[in-house]
Amino acid sequence: MxxxxxxxxxxxxxxxxxxxxxxxxxxxxxxxxxxxxxxxxxxxxxxxxxxxxxxxxxxxxxxxxxxxxxxxxxxxxxxxxxxxxxxxxxxxxxxxxxxxxxxxxxxxxxxxxxxxxxxxxxxxxxxxxxxxxxxxxxxxxxxxxxxxxxxxxxxxxxxxxxxxxxxxxxxxxxxxxxxxxxxxxxxxxxxxxxxxxxxxxxxxxxxxxxxxxxxxxxxxxxxxxxxxxxxxxxxxxxxxxxGRNLSNRYPQRDSKIGETIFDIINWNVYHPLQQDRKIIDNVSLHIKKGEVVGIAGLMGAGRTELAMSIFGQSYGQKITGKIKKDGKEVEIKNVSQAIKQGVAYVTEDRKTYGLILIDDIKANITLPNLQQISQRSIINEQEEIITAENYRTKLNIKSSSILQKTENLSGGNQQKVVLSKWMLAQPDILMLDEPTRGIDVGAKYEIYSIINELAQDGKGILVISSELPEILGICDRIYVMSEGKITGELNREEATQETIMEYMTNIRGEKHADLEQAYTK
The missing domain is CATH 3.40.50.300 (P-loop containing nucleotide triphosphate hydrolases)
Incomplete structure (x- = not known):
């Protein structure tokens, strides 16, 4: 022994x-x-x-x-x-x-x-x-x-x-x-x-x-x-x-998908420091009301850079392309404009960019939405408490109170605080970048349930994830990225881990190109 x-x-x-x-x-x-x-x-x-x-x-x-x-x-x-x-x-x-x-x-x-x-x-x-x-x-x-x-x-x-x-x-x-x-x-x-x-x-x-x-x-x-x-x-x-059996790790959802709510057309983004290095190459995608759309890809494929550049050009330079919302072209040049247009982005790095760790749950939930709890530029403290307490209850944030510092919360509960602040903003489009990274299976199920509720309310959801079972388990449609390009688009029914991996490594794209070249000969 x-x-x-x-x-x-x-x-x-x-x-x-x-x-x-x-x-x-x-x-x-x-x-x-x-x-x-x-x-x-x-x-x-x-x-x-x-x-x-x-x-x-x-x-x-x-x-x-x-x-x-x-x-x-x-x-x-x-x-x-x-x-x-x-x-x-x-x-x-x-x-x-x-x-x-x-x-x-x-x-x-x-x-x-x-x-x-x-x-x-x-x-x-x-x-x-x-x-x-x-x-x-x-x-x-x-x-x-x-x-x-x-x-x-x-x-x-x-x-x-x-x-x-x-x-x-x-x-x-x-x-x-x-x-x-x-x-x-x-x-x-x-x-x-x-x-x-x-x-x-x-x-x-x-x-x-x-x-x-x-x-x-x-x-x-x-x-x-x-x-x-x-x-x-x-x-x-x-x-x-x-403390219980979790027979189904992905909650069931009856998809009620409507008209296209969000379009990205011919989107190009260059590296913020290296002017000649193109990070996003002519990407086009769309999201419909009530639809959960996934983006899969290996690290370095450009998924986060795409989401951040869409969210008020938070990443990159020399950005070109069109954004349409409800069929009309809109201008989103900064984060403030993105929020006004009903676009929200939950970052993959919640500790650095998603939260103010030294502040409490209440302040973190209401910070991007102070106008909703203010009158004549003065915060209504009672309304702020009620709002934060409602989201703490609704998302089952485990804490001593809404005055607990977010740095003392677990990763899953910190993620729920981030989701709360953007749900309070009532966006039409919610982009979630690695929403369950570092989160246990029980908390993941709760996050998936929140995503389903938002989709049921007619929101358009974009999920970036490195976990293929997660992408397959919660998404209605999946885009696959490789080296800054969209290499594949798959419906839930036709998507498998093997197919996605072929597109992620661009094997399928190369096969298609070889067949096309042989045909033209």
Whole structure:
């Protein structure tokens, strides 16, 4: 039997008005990959922050034993000195520094107080080789993709002689290929004797790599499952997470699709800094009343750039093309005009662009719609409270009150606050960019139900998602993008994962071009 590397006993952690953890117990064996599952707000990230010293000893109750020794970490540096390294969902890299500088930041290679850059480069190359990256140590972080940045974070952990690697939603922002590479790396690190704890909502990934699975619900330990001993299925994990069976992950909807409400015609967008680089190439699409339209594509296909450029030209330069609403051409040159024309955009990065984290739920919901709760430019505070409370109830936002800071909400509840503020604006067109990223299956179902309600009300919904099952599960029609172009358009009935992947990689487009060329000969 493997030795116990980590034991957490009766961990309890409270925030103002919220008990985030209640007598949580966790055992992790040496050399295993241990998965931590639970709904948003279940306490997974909080537990790992207690373990790593982000929440210092004294701010919680309970005991932490690492390699048999009791630990009372006052900060993250103390936990790292024992080889416990956490990689947060929001990566802690500095874009303007090189890969090498980031890897050894705070852990500089020096001689007599002077940084040894030669040694830094040599060790960086060695670490990058271990994680499968071929980039030069001198490349700036901002010039590599999110998948590669995640590998740099792991290399940074290896530089600290990691014994226990904690990864919080490591694949949330990655495409399928990058996710696969990261999971394979975790398996390789396991072979090298490194123990890992992985927090993830992607149950197929958990099933692939985990040796043990601990499920948390409402801040409490529900059970720990082990392959071989327990029957482990996605349905079993989901039941543990949400406390009930979730037989259908996508709520049923009777589509009542009307006339075309929104048209994008011959839309072209150039990179904001590189004037000759075209990001969106002659894209045309349309959305009908009551229709949920999906956009699928690999990372870098131009999906987010398309949505942001439509939403008041928030991205790009030299933008050309037409926008029609209800058959009439409209001008949307800025965000204010977009909102006035009934167009809303829910960003994929809710923490940076979607919310003011230091403000409360009430202020975040009403901020873009102050005119609705104001008289003669003076906010009606009573009306603001009633409005925010209505949306808190309607969208089932789990919080102590509407005065709770949004930074203390789980990811799923933060997403509901973002949806609330745009629902209050009563848009005709709602663009949702990765609306369920980093959200558990229970909260996803609630988000899908909200999307269905909006469609039933006659809104036009555009959903961008990297999860093909999600696109197939909720959309009436699907556009596929590759390299800034629309490469395919599919109805729900004809769409499959295989067909979408062919269009995403442009295989089908190339096949069509070859057939056309052969025919013309």
């Amino acid at each position: 493997a030795d116990i590397l980590l034991e957490m006993k009766k961990i309890t952690k409270e925030f103002p008005g919220v008990k985030a953890l209640k007598d949580v117990n966790l055992q992790v064996k040496e050399g295993e990959i241990h998965a931590l599952c639970g709904e948003n707000g279940a306490g997974k990230s909080t537990l790992m922050k207690v373990l790593s010293g982000v929440y210092p000893y004294g701010s919680y109750t309970g005991d932490i034993l690492f390699q048999g020794q009791e630990c009372q970490f006052k900060d993250i540096k103390q936990s790292e000195s024992l080889g416990i390294v956490i990689i947060h969902q929001e990566l802690a890299l500095i874009p303007e520094l090189t890969i090498g500088e980031n890897i050894f930041l705070g852990n500089e290679q020096s001689k007599k107080g002077v940084i040894d850059w030669s040694q830094t480069v040599i060790q960086t190359k060695d670490l990058l080789k271990k994680v499968g990256l071929e980039e030069s140590p001198d490349i700036l972080i901002k010039h590599i993709g999110v998948g590669k940045q995640q590998l740099v974070e792991i290399a940074k952990a290896l530089a600290k002689e990691v014994k226990l690697l904690i990864l919080d939603e490591p694949t949330a922002a990655l495409n399928e290929s990058d996710s696969e590479n990261l999971l394979n790396l975790l398996l390789e690190l396991k072979r090298q004797g490194i123990t890992s704890i992985i927090i993830s909502h992607k149950l197929n990934e958990i099933s692939k790599v985990a040796d043990s699975i601990t499920i948390l619900r409402d801040g409490q330990t529900i059970e720990t499952l082990e392959p071989g001993k327990d029957e482990i299925t996605e349905d079993r994990i989901i039941k543990g997470m949400v």
